[in-house]
Amino acid sequence: MIEIKNLTVAIEDKQILNGLNLTVNDGEVAAIMGPNGSGKSTLSYVIAGKEDYEVTDGEILLDGVNILEMSPDERAASGVFLAFQYPLEIPGVGTMTFLKATLNAQRRARGEGELSTPDFIRKVNAAAEKLEINKEMLKRALNVGFSGGEKKRMEILQMALLEPKFCVLDETDSGLDIDALRIVSEGVNALRAKGRSFLVITHYQRLLDYIVPDVVHVMSQGQIVKSGDKDLAKALEASGYAEYRTGEAA
Numbered sequence: 001m002i003e004i005k006n007l008t009v010a011i012e013d014k015q016i017l018n019g020l021n022l023t024v025n026d027g028e029v030a031a032i033m034g035p036n037g038s039g040k041s042t043l044s045y046v047i048a049g050k051e052d053y054e055v056t057d058g059e060i061l062l063d064g065v066n067i068l069e070m071s072p073d074e075r076a077a078s079g080v081f082l083a084f085q086y087p088l089e090i091p092g093v094g095t096m097t098f099l100k101a102t103l104n105a106q107r108r109a110r111g112e113g114e115l116s117t118p119d120f121i122r123k124v125n126a127a128a129e130k131l132e133i134n135k136e137m138l139k140r141a142l143n144v145g146f147s148g149g150e151k152k153r154m155e156i157l158q159m160a161l162l163e164p165k166f167c168v169l170d171e172t173d174s175g176l177d178i179d180a181l182r183i184v185s186e187g188v189n190a191l192r193a194k195g196r197s198f199l200v201i202t203h204y205q206r207l208l209d210y211i212v213p214d215v216v217h218v219m220s221q222g223q224i225v226k227s228g229d230k231d232l233a234k235a236l237e238a239s240g241y242a243e244y245r246t247g248e249a250a
């Protein structure tokens with residue numbers, strides 16, 4: 001369903017991704033692990049369409065269509081969702097207002113009509129219930145004063161509402177306590193479905209105890225250098241990344 005072929009990316013003339021190949025099948029959760037500086041975040045930003053990255057070769061096919069030729073908004077409309085490591089706090093913007101604007105922007109980009117307020121509220125309530133999110137939280141300004149765990153719940157709620165085909169979580173576990181980790185994992189597991197694939201990027205194996213991946217890939221120096229099942233993550237936990245060169249070495 002997602003095919004990344006020969007992806008070659010530079011930042012400021014420094015090549016970061018070196019002909020990366022990766023397939024994520026329909027309904028699959030693929031984990032990417034790897035040392036710091038190996039290019040994991042670069043991959044997630046390039047998928048989302050963040051500027052500053054120069055793609056010099058390769059393609060990213062979502063259901064056969066190269067998303068590299070799309071704007072970030074078009075990618076989101078096609079079903080790409082990137083969960084950020086550090087969610088934004090937006091004072092003065094109510095959470096419901098933000099969610100409705102996000103959802104309707106996606107619908108407009110898809111050529112669908114905007115949701116009426118009652119339809120939107122029904123949809124949010126259904127998603128919040130499924131994810132066991134306290135509706136009081138939805139009455140506050142977006143992420144302002146939210147605990148780490150609440151921000152994560154909000155992100156998972158956004159993900160549920162946007163019904164993405166391809167979700168990328170880049171080190172969404174970093175800095176989370178065990179409860180927040182459980183929230184994210186339960187949310188992801190609740191959203192696992194046919195027609196939806198996940199790329200879970202993490203430096204640590206711990207997250208993968210909760211989100212059990214179908215496949216584990218190791219990234220080093222801008223390439224996938226090893227692939228296996230969930231036991232590969234366990235082996236890495238035991239051995240560390242010493243056998244893989246880090247991108248940070250001079």
Ligand code: ADP
Binds near residue numbers: 037038039040043052
């Ligand atoms: P990871 O997420 O695996 O830790 P990154 O994708 O963040 O790796 O970084 C890969 C390499 O790209 C590192 O060597 C990093 O220093 C470099 N890099 C990342 N972002 C930039 C940038 N904006 N400008 C210059 N170099 C960058």
Ligand code: MG
Binds near residue numbers: 036037041
């Ligand atoms: Mg890093």
Ligand code: MG
Binds near residue numbers: 041
């Ligand atoms: Mg990173």
